[in-house]
Amino acid sequence: MPLFKTPFNGYSVKFSPFYEHRLAVATAQNFGILGNGRLHVLDLSPSPGPISEIAAFDTADGVYDVAWSESHDSLLVAAVADGSVKLYDLSLPPASNPVRSLHEHTREAHSADYNPVRRDSFLTASWDDTVKLWTVDRPTSVRTFKEHAYCVYSAAWNPRHGDVFASASGDCTARVWDVREPCSTMILPAHEFEILSCDWNKYDDCVIATASVDKSIKVWDVRSYRVPVAVLNGHSYAVRKVKFSPHRGSLIASCSYDMTVCLWDYMVEDALIGRYDHHTEFAVGVDMSVLVEGLLASTGWDELVYVWQHGTDPRAP
Amino acid sequence: MAMRDLVTGGAACAVPGSSSSSNPFGALANALIGSSSKTQERLKEIPTSATTYSDGNVYTGTDEPLTTLPGSEFDRPLQPNVQGAEFFRGFHSADQSRLADVWEEIHNPQLPYSQGRGSLTHLPIEQNNQLQPDFDGPPQRVLSSFLHSFVNSNQGGIPFRPTPLPVLGLSEGDKQCIRDRSSIMARHFFADKSEDFINAQVNALLSSLDIDGDIRARGPLPGRFRELEDYWNESQGMMKPGPHAADGWVAEYTQRRVEHGDPNAWAHSFELQHGANGWASEFEHEQSQIASLNQMKGANIANLAAMEQTRMLAHTLAQNNDPKFQNSKFLQFVSKMSRGEIIMEDNQVKPNAVSAPGDWATEYQQQFNGGHAWADQFAHEANGWASEFAAEHDQNGLVDDQWVNEFSKLHVQDWAEEFGNQFGEGALGENSADNWANGYDDYLNEQIAAKQRSETSRGVYEFSDMNPYVGHPNPLKEGQELFRKGLLSEAVLALEAEVLKNSDNAEGWRLLGIAHAENDDDQQAIAAMMRAQEVDPTNLEVLLALGVSHTNELEQAAALKYLYSWLRHHPKYGTLARPEMSDSLYYADVARLFNEAAQMSPEDADVHVVLGVLFNLSREFDKAIASFKTALKLKPRDYSLWNKLGATQANSVQSADAIDAYQQALDLKPNYVRAWANMGISYANQGMYEESIRYYVRALAMNPKADNAWQYLRISLSCASRNDMMQACDSRNLDVLQKEFPL
Secondary structure, eight states: OOEEEOSSEEEEEEEOSSOTTEEEEEEEGGGGTSSOEEEEEEEEOSSSOOEEEEEEEEESSOEEEEEEOSSOTTEEEEEETTSEEEEEETTSOGGGOSSEEEEOOSSOEEEEEEOSSSTTEEEEEETTSEEEEEETTOSSOSEEEEOOSSOEEEEEEOSSOTTEEEEEETTSOEEEEETTSSSOSEEEOOOSSOEEEEEEOSSOTTEEEEEETTSOEEEEETTSOSSOSEEEOOOSSOEEEEEEOSSOTTEEEEEETTSOEEEEETTSSSOEEEEEOOOSSOEEEEEEOSSSTTEEEEEETTSEEEEEETTSOTTOO | OOHHHHHHOGGGGSOTTOOOOOOHHHHHHHHHHOSOOHHHHHHHSOOOOOOSOOOTTSOOSOOHHHHHSTTOTTOGGGSIIIIIHHHHHHTTTSOHHHHHHHHHHHHOTTSOOOSOOOOGGGOOOOOOOOOOOOOOSHHHHHHHHHHHHHHHHHHHTOOOOOOOOOOOOOOHHHHHHHHHHHHHHHHHHTTTSOHHHHHHHHHHHHHHTTOOOOGGGGOSOSSTTHHHHHHHHHHHHHHSOGGGGGHHHHHHHHHHHHHOSSHHHHHHHHHHHHOTHHHHHHHHHHHHHHHHHHHHHHTTGGGHHHHHHHHHHHHHHTOOOOHHIIIIIHHHHHHHHHHHHHHHHHOOOOOOTTSOSSHHHHHHHHHHHHHHHHHHHHTTSGGGHHHHTTOHHHHHHHHHHHHHHHHHHHHHHHHHHHHHHHHHTTOSOHHHHHHHHHHHHHHHHHHHHHHHHHHHHTTOOOOOSSOTTTTOSOHHHHHHHHHHHTOHHHHHHHHHHHHHHOTTOHHHHHHHHHHHHHTTOHHHHHHHHHHHHHHOTTOHHHHHHHHHHHHHTTOHHHHHHHHHHHHHHOTTTTTTSOGGGGGSOOHHHHHHHHHHHHHHOTTOHHHHHHHHHHHHHTTOHHHHHHHHHHHHHHOTTOHHHHHHHHHHHHHTTOHHHHHHHHHHHHHHOTTOHHHHHHHHHHHHHTTOHHHHHHHHHHHHHHOTTOHHHHHHHHHHHHHTTOGGGHHHHHTTOHHHHHHHSOO
């Protein structure tokens, strides 16, 4: 399956919700520790063949995450390490991009998530311990959620309720928020170590997964969160990202500092159902296509983007 | 035509097929007329999921209709600066303040929006799209591979031992980025390790990049590992010797220098930038730094032992049992490391943009280049000098030296004057003036004290983990026995057990130092010898060994200091040395004294040995060889002397002779790791790579911890086109290597 080489270290990869062949990749120079960043937009050829780049945007600091707009097929939100949140419109010439650069986060912006229900809004999570809510038509954030006591590594919208999202933080908690409420509605002390990522089940709006430095993924039901629904062990280093499948309720993809991408079915006994060992450095970005079932993409600090069908070898030509 | 149409360009402005158009006039219209334009409505439409393969929504750069549309953002002349001005003049009767705001918005997209509604149609175009200065030259590669080795150091679980870096010219902002990000990220990828291991890794990175390591800024999590945190904070004072705390200063200072080559202008521009009060705040800042320095000082000596235990703990935790990492990924770490080193050796560190035009920078650069040329010249020659040059703190030490000297020489005066001016202008009250001056004096003293501290704490001895000799009834005797048998690595363990038991056993430390030196590990050798010297400051053997080790490390000042002490404490030659000399040692003086000593008693081999070492320092290799040969006539069975002769011959490009000398050393002491490795280097220098590989492998079989030898092995493997064995080298698989390259 196809492969794309990025000049910088990969940080995040996302399938377009509008085009099955399109991907956005966030990259950062020097592992995001220092240097520039670049946002790539890639197209898969229709048949097996190379991945081509249709656009690339340079930034003055690493790009840590990217999210496609759910409302507009050419709009992208990038979370940049200098704390800025940048909007890019592919239909505009490079000179006009970014179409907006929002400077509110005081530290690295680490994740961006576009609201799939209220499609004019998106969230960014930052190392300044906050999550910010933005809408595309406002030049300032709508709200800032500041409760976490340490870096917030990701924030993810609930797939059904346009007002509800979850956040994952280095303070070892995940929190669930309703943007209409003044405070978080639930604090989930989910792990003993930093939590790097969280995501909602796309078929059960009460189930979230958290991924932690403790190498585990835990699946929780927010209605009874005393004990996790499932604990997925198998990664040998911190789990960097966790993602529920858009096609099967119990399917989870994850990537880790152990350089692997894993697929899990949290409903079954032997939860680990797939393990991909193709990256040669930390695997830090993984996504599952909404439009093509079983299509996976991953990126890592080996500066490679892989796209493959579940069950096939990502490295196969 | 309605004004709205005029402004927005009407429907014609809406780009077909594209739902967004960032027309600044549309924005104006929205702001002025207060209703959203059609283009905005279009944007809200959800584009249908087009699953066909098409680039329809992507800007291609050839879309003629777009560029010809009046009022579209592609039409540069229509940018507000030209026609917009016209336009504004026409509207001056309108609500002025509102207009001004909008205008501001368009012109200053970087500023946070103070008010007003926006839409995608009036998204500001980010004009200030500058990228960070791209260090495209070698420094970037150096930095990159450097960070790489840091990032990958989790995989082998081995402590990060950075190679020295040329001056990279990182700005304060860059440094802060590196500091903050690496300390946050390190907690992710070193999750297995203890908090202090993580901190040690980050600190190793930061200190070698010369970054102030206040990683508590964004360091350990609040509440967790509290004991560790305290523990860490305590030991951090040790690990991060003083100079770094002053780095804020240093960096600030160099930046100013870069900006204003003339030091006099510095203060002036500082005032311009920060206002007169800037002095006060700068001073406050300084004070807090001084305060923290003082805190650190108290904890210094007493905690050395505690610190060593921390190291032990970290090292234990660093053992990684994961075979995957041991085998496949550790490979990359090592290979990148060694490549990084090659880059650095081949890299003629040019006086790049990084270096300020100031004297300090040039001087340092020269010194650095000097050191480099030396490293280049002898990189592939015997005795591992070049790679021992790779001691990170060596660099720090130099920088620091330069700093204190230059700074105090040049700028106190300017500062004082400038300050006087300030004071004259009444910018500051009398009290603060005094405070400032005092604080500055304190600061200078601190700098000097900090420098001294850094010299002592650089030699922190790292103990092995899992020492079977701990608890042995008489580890010293055992160690001496093992050393005599030539089982150096075992002897090291036994002697470590001894000094853990009796930390003021000078003989234990001394022998440990010698064992390390013979095992080709000068860093540890110096650390152990320094402990020995602490306990017994006048031990001649220790002083000589320290002189030799520092010579190996190319630290002339330190080497001279110890060699001179040797002379001073020697019962016979002590009279030659005048105590007042010890303050300022010049090479010529010390060499002269030793020549006198040699004339006094030409039968004393030790004097000739020291002379040989001294001539190595001054790179008079022929004289050095003659001295060692004289010494060998007096002491023909001293294997370390044969090794010294060999190394000197190799340095003077007589590799063939060197091999004979090493062979002598090995005949006398078959387990002399250093001589085996040196032998390999000499063969490599003669282009006999296959031969060199065999010797490296032999040396490594005896001491797998000899990191230098692993790197040499890698170079020889690649020179001999034995890439097939690279994997074995990178995974440090000695069984395979020994089978393949028997000696």
